[in-house]
Amino acid sequence: MHKRYKGIAWWGWAAAAVLYVGAAFAAVEFAWNRAIDALADVGAHRLDLYASSLTSELGRFEMVPALVARQDSVRALLNAPPNEKAGLLPAVNTYLEAVNRDVGSGAVDVIDAHGTVIAASNWNQPVSFVGTNVSYRPYFQDALARGRGRFFGIGTNTGVPGLYFANVVPEGGVAGDMAAGRPLGAVAVKVSVDALEVAWRTPAEAALVVDGNGVIVISTEPAWKFSAMRAITAQQQRGIQASRQYAGRVVEVLPYRRVGDWNGAAWFGLFPDPHRAGRTARYLVMSRPAPQGGDTIMVLLDTAGARRQQRIAFGFVTGMFLIAVLYALYALQRRRTIQEKLTAQEALRRANDQLETTVVQRTAALTDANERMQREIAERERTEQRLRATQQEVVHAGKLAVIGQMAAGLTHELNQPLVAIRTLCDNARTFFERNQPAQANANLERVGRLVDSMAVLTAELKAFARKPEVERVAVSLAEALAHARLIYDARIRDEAVRLAVRIPPGTTVYAESSQLQQVIVNLLGNALDAVRDAPARVITIEASEPDSRGIVRFTVDDSGPGIAPKVLAHLFEPFVTTKPRGQGLGLGLAITSRIIEGFGAKISAANRDEGGARFTIEFAAAEPQRTEHGR
Template sequence: MKWFASSKQAVWLYFCAFFIVILLIWKGGEAVRNQQIKTLRLDSFEELNQLASVLESAIAKYQHMPTLLASNDRVKKALRDGFESDINQLNRELEQINRITEASDSYILNADGLTIAASNYAGASSFVGSNYVFRPYFKDAIVGKPGRYYALGIMSNRRGYYFSYPIYEGDSIIGVAVVKVDLTQFEKRFANQNYEFVLLDPDNVVFSGSRPNWLYRVLGELSHEELKRIADSQRYGDKTIEKLAITYKKPFDDQSYIVEILENRMTNNSDNLNRVSYLKMSRPIRLLNFQISILAPLKIINEDIALWRAIFAGGVTITALLFGLAMLRTRMLRERSDANEMTRHNQAYIREVIQNTQAGLVTLDGSHRIESFNPAVEKLVGQPLAPLVGQPLSVLFQPDEQDASILSDHENFWDAANSLGIKVLTREGRLYYSNKVSVPVEMTLCEMQLPNRLSYLVTFHDMTERKRYEQEITQARIDLEERVKARTFELESANTRLRDEMEEHKGTQRELIQTAKLAVLGQLSAGLNHELNQPLTAIRAFAGNSLKFLDRGLYDQAHANLQHINQLGHHMGDIIARFKVFARKGDVQHGPIAVQTAIMGALKIIGTRYKEVDITLTVMEDQDFIVNGDMVFLEQVLVNLLANSADAIVEQPNGSRQVAIIQTAIENDIVIRIQDSGSGLSEEAIKHLFEPFFTSKSSGLGLGLGLSISQRIVEAMGGQISAQNQVTGGAEFCVRLPRFIPHTSLSDAAIEEH
């Protein structure tokens, strides 16, 4: 681990050193490049000044030519008289002047801007007859000012700089003399320099330059209004003004920039876009109101720096590789020495392990004869085994009968292993050296591929303790199975008794519920007598009257009395049926029940009691709530709660007598609240209210089972029952039951799921 850590640290150190050297090479290259660019800037600055001076001197000599032409009498005579002979003579003189001065073109315009004579009168692109009244140089000269202008010629389609001057006849201007300077000869003169140059007009449009494909390109940004102004002036005809593809621009110093221009280069008849770097320097030409720029290519400098970096990087890389190879060789020699020392140490260690291991080890030669053994084998047998060297292993080890039966078709177990292609074979058997020795062991045979020969290693593990443990475990398992059978019989008997007790408990619980029902019915029996006595008294009265009406022949009145008797009979039947349903036994049957229906059923049973004690009962309008439960048992719970509320109000003689039944929905549950105006519940009563046989009523009133049974009924329907005191006084009992949710069919559920 230490070697690995030091090796890893050395690799990181070499990597950091290599990175630092590469960084120094890069920074050094940048420094050399900047120095070379500075030298190039000094040379380019001198060439820029020379180029500007040559251009200014070359154009300046033409600026006074229009003045000389304007003072020529032949020019004035031709404009004044317009004789063809004078004009022809003037054409020849202008042609001769151009040959002498090497000007591009000279021509004379009349006061209407029409060309009457020109130096190129004999050429195909003669100016004679052309009207240039729209040109700015004419507009300036016709009002008495010297004119200057630059544009692309309409007839010649050549770029030129124009000088103009007014021609006077007395105090009147009768025409304009114009001289055009062609810049093509200037471009050709400086075309083969080691730099590129551009002549920019005031709008930064390339008007002249050493690269034809840069002409009419913008070195900067022009707005839409500026482009429209240039187009309206017809300065460059139908040429499209586009931006020069400058992809990078960075100041080098106060007077120069490093720029990269995207250029098309033809290679193998295909266009390739290349980035070309230049050092750009500029200065103004005040005579023309232009700016001239030199773009010195940096390709040679960049290539030199790249070559310099590559050479240094290659040298550093080769040095690092040689150093690494030297280090690697040193490490390999050290590792070889360490490996030899480790081999000697391992051999000694292995000998000690073999001699001191607790497992018996035996080595076999390729013919399966014993070669060597360790002391553990002799300790297992209890005798020296030197006489067995060279003998087959079968004289020492014999497999168990179950393993021997598997190998019955083979001469011995290692032949079986070889035929089956098994490299590691494990068998259980016994060590036999004499008739007195028999040791149970587990034998493991594995093949050892040594460099020069085939050998086998046999390992013997003493299984005496293991066999004893196996016998003990087998006997313990048998004993455990017997105990499990006995315990299972006891548990089955206990389960049978428990089921019997549960059935008995359920029956007792049903009897308690039925007892609570009957107790309520007993308390309500007086009211039941009153409810039945009134209809019976009315029936007797209607029956007596009906007999009298029949005797008198008043059949309509008798028929009406019989209808009243029928209605009273149905009313008595409903009362008796309600009490019969309420009094019957049964288990909780879950199903959809209407809360309002259950409340009204409970009121039919308890209503008479409330009338007797003069309690005002307020019931909320039907909310169409449906809960999941049992109608009869829910009526029993409501009757118990309403009866308790009536008892609580009766025990308070002075006070309001009001009970309210309220229905609310909370999430997926429906809550039925029964609020009374009694004295409320004590803290002790709230703690033990739902315990069996607990009652807060006066002695002899109630068994204390009503609320306990009601709680069991509500919980059996999946709900909850609780009690609390109201803030305004009195008690409030809440019965919370799950809202009934219709279950969709399996097919509908499957369709919705998908």
């Protein structure tokens, strides 16, 4: 029994595969041949075009040396004794400059019989050819030997490549006629080929002119210029170096490989890809002799387009084959579908019933999951609310803890005015009894001032203890520090601590006033604890000007022993403290950190190189707020 796949015998599939391979091969080969024939036609047209442009572009310069050599002033300059040449030079130089400008050449030179340029169109330029000896140049040698010369090379003075035409200036007769007498010198014109290279530049093509040595002298691909299309013999290398044709360069062979012939006029080659380093591109190469001299014009046509035509043909055949196969399979499948239709309908009905049951079950499960999620969301929101309330309570508790620690200092600050008030009141009563109202009024005024100072202190304490409504506003750093400092003035004075404050006037930051005071109180209290047993008790509080990012750096430095490295890494975590057991819970800096984060600021701690610790807060700078004060 024959094996079958998709209802077709194996020999049917084998025949289809053979048919497909044959059709694909024939289509690809036909597309390649047709594309290359079209490419060869384009190449032949390009060669005709480049040959015509060489003839028109360079041919108009070929007669310039002969015309210049006919000028009596040029002949007179070459024939004049050395002591008379200086008088003839200005006229000749001016004439050569005008000729060069009119014809659009690179330079026009007059060369004496010894090969020295005695007059040039660029006589007044920074780089002038006057005084240059070109006796080693083939165009000069050919002009003296055969009447005219033609040579491509790189200028030894300028380093600019160009084509040189030269004509002999005989003692008498017509320029270029060697029978007219001994040669007095020669006239040479240099022509730039840059315009040709620009005009010939075409996408997916490369145009070259190869000289008699096999060296590329004109190229639309700059990287290939002055490379050789064939190996240069040692004798040719010596000749090139002697004539300085390529300005002393050692000519290297272009790394290409010939990979086959198309017809008698074209061949295929792999050349370095000028657009992808380290890669090669396949070109159809066509060539023909150049109109002038022994040069060769070459055009290289990229075969990528022909490859694309092959892929298109292959894709077309493959697509048609797939369509045919799909149609055959469709016909077989349609017949099978008709046969299995009733069974499929029954299976579909059962599947629908099962799907409806599954949908009901999944819908119930999703409803339950959604209800659970809603409950979890509500519970999470309640938890977040409780957490925010707890955080506010912790901050407030931290304030009350600080107030408890400040109770002793505040008691001292309040006792002194109270004793003074009692004494002043007793004295005032005595003055009234003695009928001395002036002294009694003076004592009462002093009592009023003492009461006002006590009211300021208690107001600061009350404002510090109040739970704030957190709102970021512009707060003056100097004012916040002044309010916080009132709480520790007695301790600073009693413990002989030197407090240095350097805050630029008008420095404001985004914060909440009472919470910023709590932060400064915590940091100042920690600094006072740190310097309690230090030999020098110094605390420095500074604020910087806003930087380019609008950041104000507020620092609190102390001269204490610093912070242990193992504690420094966890300093702002709850219950981490450097104080002895029983003197702190380790919540002050944790609360301070949370408050500062609420401002959108950052706090950090580090040990100073000179000893002690430094706490740095980076605030966002704010513009001072203008407020109206009323009664």
